Amino acid sequence: MKSAKDRMDIISAYREVGTYRGAAEMCGTTHKTVRRVIERFEAGDTPPPRQPRPRNYDTVTEIVAERIASSRGRISAKRLLPIA
Known part of the structure; x- marks a missing residue:
């Protein structure tokens, strides 16, 4: 395409x-x-609109947001990875 x-x-x-x-x-x-x-x-044909693709981090966004909020933005990605 x-x-x-x-x-x-x-x-x-x-x-x-x-x-x-x-x-x-x-x-x-x-x-x-x-x-x-x-x-x-x-x-006059137009291509169909693209469907949004799922991202590999969609399943852990709530957990990451919760940990960031509880640490007030001080947590590092190194600490988040094992949790996610």
Whole structure:
């Protein structure tokens, strides 16, 4: 999946050159990718919004916040790691 910047670069390259292969050469991708991006853009499709990914520290945020509050911010990460 291309980023929004890559998609806009592809669209502007296609408008400048007028061919899938020419735009692909300019953007460093394949002509098939350029075709897909242009077709989606002309159809008015927008990519679905990204779902937020879970973080590896989500399960321990309450414990860490509690320990920080009880120590008034004086606890170090070295002391928090075994607790978490």
